Amino acid sequence: MDFLIEHAVAIAIVCAIAGAVYGLLLTRWVLRQSDGNDRMKEIAAAIQEGAAAYLRRQYTTIAAVAVVVAVVIAVAGVWSSDLGPKVAIGFLIGAVLSGLTGFIGMNVAVRSNVRTAEAARGGLAPALSVAFKGGTVTGILVVALGMLGVGGYYGILKAFGDSDLEATRALVGLALGGSLISVFARLGGGIFTKGADVGADLVGKIEAGIPEDDPRNAAVIADNVGDNVGDDAGMAADLFETYAVTIVGSMFLASLTHYGHAAVVLPLLLGAVSIIASIVGTLVVRYRGGSLMTPLYVGVLVSAVLSAIAFWPVIDAAVGYHKVPGVTFGGHTTTELYICSLVGLITALLVGITEFYTGTRFNPVKRIAQQSETGHATNIIAGLAVGMQATALPVIVIAVGTIVSFNEAGIYGVAIAVTSMLSMAGVVVALDAFGPITDNAGGIAEMADLPHEVRDNVTDPLDAVGNTTKAVTKGYAIGSAGLAALVLFQSYYDELNNKVFPGGHFALVFQINDPKVLAGLLIGGLMPFLFASLAMDAVGRAGGEVVKEVRRQFREMPGIMEGTQRPDYARCVDIVTRSAIREMQLPALIPVLIPIIVGLYSYKALGGLLVGTIVTGLFLAISMTSGGGAWDNAKKLIEDGAHGGKGSPAHAAAVTGDTVGDPYKDTAGPAINPMIKITNLVAILIIPLLTR
Numbered sequence: 240m241d242f243l244i245e246h247a248v249a250i251a252i253v254c255a256i257a258g259a260v261y262g263l264l265l266t267r268w269v270l271r272q273s274d275g276n277d278r279m280k281e282i283a284a285a286i287q288e289g290a291a292a293y294l295r296r297q298y299t300t301i302a303a304v305a306v307v308v309a310v311v312i313a314v315a316g317v318w319s320s321d322l323g324p325k326v327a328i329g330f331l332i333g334a335v336l337s338g339l340t341g342f343i344g345m346n347v348a349v350r351s352n353v354r355t356a357e358a359a360r361g362g363l364a365p366a367l368s369v370a371f372k373g374g375t376v377t378g379i380l381v382v383a384l385g386m387l388g389v390g391g392y393y394g395i396l397k398a399f400g401d402s403d404l405e406a407t408r409a410l411v412g413l414a415l416g417g418s419l420i421s422v423f424a425r426l427g428g429g430i431f432t433k434g435a436d437v438g439a440d441l442v443g444k445i446e447a448g449i450p451e452d453d454p455r456n457a458a459v460i461a462d463n464v465g466d467n468v469g470d471d472a473g474m475a476a477d478l479f480e481t482y483a484v485t486i487v488g489s490m491f492l493a494s495l496t497h498y499g500h501a502a503v504v505l506p507l508l509l510g511a512v513s514i515i516a517s518i519v520g521t522l523v524v525r526y527r528g529g530s531l532m533t534p535l536y537v538g539v540l541v542s543a544v545l546s547a548i549a550f551w552p553v554i555d556a557a558v559g560y561h562k563v564p565g566v567t568f569g570g571h572t573t574t575e576l577y578i579c580s581l582v583g584l585i586t587a588l589l590v591g592i593t594e595f596y597t598g599t600r601f602n603p604v605k606r607i608a609q610q611s612e613t614g615h616a617t618n619i620i621a622g623l624a625v626g627m628q629a630t631a632l633p634v635i636v637i638a639v640g641t642i643v644s645f646n647e648a649g650i651y652g653v654a655i656a657v658t659s660m661l662s663m664a665g666v667v668v669a670l671d672a673f674g675p676i677t678d679n680a681g682g683i684a685e686m687a688d689l690p691h692e693v694r695d696n697v698t699d700p701l702d703a704v705g706n707t708t709k710a711v712t713k714g715y716a717i718g719s720a721g722l723a724a725l726v727l728f729q730s731y732y733d734e735l736n737n738k739v740f741p742g743g744h745f746a747l748v749f750q751i752n753d754p755k756v757l758a759g760l761l762i763g764g765l766m767p768f769l770f771a772s773l774a775m776d777a778v779g780r781a782g783g784e785v786v787k788e789v790r791r792q793f794r795e796m797p798g799i800m801e802g803t804q805r806p807d808y809a810r811c812v813d814i815v816t817r818s819a820i821r822e823m824q825l826p827a828l829i830p831v832l833i834p835i836i837v838g839l840y841s842y843k844a845l846g847g848l849l850v851g852t853i854v855t856g857l858f859l860a861i862s863m864t865s866g867g868g869a870w871d872n873a874k875k876l877i878e879d880g881a882h883g884g885k886g887s888p889a890h891a892a893a894v895t896g897d898t899v900g901d902p903y904k905d906t907a908g909p910a911i912n913p914m915i916k917i918t919n920l921v922a923i924l925i926i927p928l929l930t931r
Contacts, residue, residue: 243556247504247511248397251390254511258383258665261518262376266347269373274350275357278687282460283353286679289464289812290349293431293819294472298338300820301423305334308419312412312924322927325401326412329392333416333483336388340479341424341472344377344672348471352463352679356689359680359697364526366697367534370676371669375521377475378669382514385482385664388413390507393490403503407491414487415920417480421473421913422830426774426823428473429906432465433778434815436901438785440894442793448886454686455799457792457806458785461815463682466675474712477913478668481716481723484916485661486510488726489654491923495733496651501560506658508553509580516545517665531704532594535670542666543584550580550659571648579644579652583659586640587667589633590711590718596629597868598707599876603628607873611892612882618896622873626866626903630858637718637857641725650729657722663715671712674705703875713864713909720912721857727919728849735842735926749846759844762837763851763918767859770829770914771907777822778902784814826910830917835925842929845922852918860911867904870896 243250274280309327316323351373359366392413396406439458443449449456486506493502520542524534555573596603603625610621644656681698736747749756788811798804838845874893876882882889 241556241560243508243553244501244504244560247507248390248394251386251507251511252394254514255383255386255390258379258514258518259387262379262383265372265376265379269347269351269354269369269376272354272369273357274353275683276687279353279356279683282683282686283349285460285808286352286463286467287349289460290345290467293464293468293812293816294342294345296816296820297424297427297468298342301334301338301420304423305331305416305419318927322924325396325409326924329409329412330416332388332392333413333418333480334420335416336384337417337420337424337476337479340377340380340384341476343380344475345467345472347373347376348672348676349467349679351676353683355676355680356683356687356693356698359684359693360689363531363697363700366677366680366701367526367531370680370701371521371524371535371673373676374672374674375669377471377672378665378667379514379518379521381475381479381668382482382510382517382665385479385486386507386510386514389483389486390511393507403500404494407487407494407503410487411491411920411923414480414484415917415924417476417483418913418917418920419827421476421480422827422910422917423823424473424476425910425913426777426826426906427819428465428468429774429902429910430777430781430822431468431815431819432462433901433906434781434785434818435461435465435811437778437782437898438789438811440898441782441786442789446790455802455806457789457799457808458811459682459686460808461785461811463679464812465815466678471672471675474671474909475668477909478664478671478716480913480916481720482510482661482664484727484920485657485719485723488723488730489658492654492726492730492733493651495730495737498651499560501557502651505554505557506654508557509550509655509658510662512549512553513542513546513659513662514665516542516549517663519545520666521669531700532598532707535673535704535708539588539663539666539670542663543588546659546662547581547584551577554580571652575647576652576655578647579655580659582640582644582647583656584663586636586656586718587660587663587715589636590715594707594711595632596625596865597711597872599703599872604869604872604876607869607896608876608882608889608893611873611877611889611896614888615892615895618870618873618892619899622866622870622896622900625869626862629865629869630861633714633718633861634857637721641722650726653722654726657719657726660719660722667712667715670708674702674709677701677705699875699879703872707868707872709868709904713904714861716909717857717860717864717912720915721853724849724853724915724919727916727923728846728853731849731919731922731926732846734923735846735929738926747843747846749843753843755841755844756847759837759841759847760851762833762844763848763853764855766829766833766848766852766918767856767911767914770826771859771863771911773826773829774907774910775902777818777826778906781815781818781822784818785811788814830914831921834918834921838922838925838929842926845929849919849922852915856911856915860908863903863908863911867900867908870900871904873897
């Protein structure tokens with residue numbers, strides 16, 4: 240079994256290539272499906288054009304920032320061997336792959352939406368098949384490119400003679416590159432999509448009284464573009480960095496604990512075998528009647544079971560590699576580490592409990608819909624309450640998983656748990672990317688005047704399921720981010736301890752009654768709130784501009800409502816594009832600058848800051864994403880006929896709640912995930928500065 244360890248990098252790369260090939264085959268299949276009539280093609284082309292134009296402007300801006308950061312890291316190598324060109328190259332690799340994942344995923348999604356709308360003429364089964372396969376392309380590319388980047392760069396560094404510690408330290412740069420691109424993509428895409436969505440809903444649904452995705456609404460194309468650049472490209476970049484950061488963090492921690500080479504490459508192997516398991520899991524997704532969620536959950540469950548089966552021989556090979564009794568892996572056994580891997584898989588499945596708070600068939604969403612009967616305020620109160628309640632069960636699951644895995648194999652056991660949890664990213668991201676495709680399919684069906692049965696019986700139910708899967712997968716991403724950040728904090732502690740006390744004769748202590756640590760905790764706890772508030776403000780300003788523009792067009796172009804004059808869609812797209820590029824920059828500075836400022840004051844304060852960011856960020860992000868999903872589905876429940884249906888006072892209140900929930904679930908909440916990890920990665924990279 241030594242073969243597995245000695246060829247771990249090659250195995251990881253082969254599995255990554257297999258994932259990429261599978262993604263290409265799925266893309267080819269999707270593109271062979273019918274893309275509908277001329278009107279559908281025209282609408283789809285407008286969405287594709289807007290999405291591509293926005294991403295080009297976004298990535299041009301981000302590229303300029305990335306080059307500056309890479310130069311700073313490279314030049315810093317002059318006074319610290321822990322930084323320098325290798326870390327800078329890793330940073331650029333992570334940045335490029337993160338951006339590439341989002342760009343490819345978005346391009347497939349904007350071509351899948353119109354094909355899903357056309358397939359919806361044939362019923363739920365063909366529409367689900369097209370939408371899920373389109374989403375699977377993004378999911379599989381996330382893990383394939385993540386594994387290719389981490390495994391490939393690690394293999395190159397080892398081939399040039401780097402030690403495990405030197406190679407994994409350079410990989411921290413790759414993780415930072417992915418995270419920095421991710422936070423920009425999440426923020427920019429989220430501001431774009433929700434600015435357009437808010438503007439379209441407030442004027443179109445409430446003021447003009449026209450349906451969602453009505454072609455007379457000037458913001459409708461911008462809204463559909465936003466679904467792709469925010470919920471698909473932004474989400475793909477987000478999960479790419481979460482996946483890559485987790486594997487890198489686990490490998491770096493293993494090198495710091497001196498558990499040996501096998502412990503360093505074990506995360507690579509766990510991720511590699513799970514790519515194959517995820518491919519198989521996506522292949523079994525078939526709708527045969529009943530609940531739409533059932534086939535999706537079957538795919539996730541199959542992937543988890545196959546991963547669990549494959550993990551045992553991989554872990555056993557690592558523990559048995561050149562075994563020295565009592566010292567390999569710190570004395571931890573195959574059974575102990577295998578239990579940790581199972582904890583990660585079970586945690587990944589149980590974090591999906593957020594469906595209880597966001598699904599239309601459960602009481603929380605029904606309660607919000609019922610409260611809409613008494614007005615806008617009671618809808619908002621109910622939605623806020625559900626969002627807060629939604630933090631309880633996922634956080635308890637994460638806490639129990641952390642304790643069990645730590646008791647089995649210490650902090651390395653936690654690293655194995657979170658690695659196995661993130662190894663499911665391929666199939667989980669497929670569920671998330673499925674959402675914006677179905678949302679766009681419904682919009683195209685509305686704008687192309689397809690029979691109302693297509694929207695009522697197919698695309699609307701699929702969209703409601705998409706809202707639930709997006710909330711579930713965001714809970715998965717945020718929960719895993721909390722665990723990954725814990726591993727990164729331990730890496731910060733170990734690396735800092737080695738610098739302050741060479742030889743390991745002493746140990747740093749972060750005591751809660753130390754004023755510096757306490758001050759850091761408070762500042763760290765503040766960061767997610769400050770970050771989220773800036774993101775929410777940005778959506779509010781962008782949405783306000785769209786509202787004014789749509790009102791202006793209705794006022795100055797009376798032929799729009801009569802159907803004799805075409806709205807100026809491009810104007811709204813341009814407004815949210817400029818707003819998103821401008822507004823994403825200030826919040827993105829928070830996780831970069833604040834850790835540096837606090838760290839220069841005290842490395843103990845910085846340690847407290849890292850923990851404070853993890854704790855409040857986890858709760859705030861879950862509350863926002865789950866609450867926003869619940870608001871959205873409460874609106875859909877009413878639109879399906881409950882509590883007076885469309886056009887009723889309850890519907891108007893539900894639209895307001897959905898409008899508030901939009902930036903919660905699709906901008907501020909998800910962006911907290913990369914913000915937490917950027918904070919931790921920056922702390923690790925500036926350790927040489929702190930100790931000097």
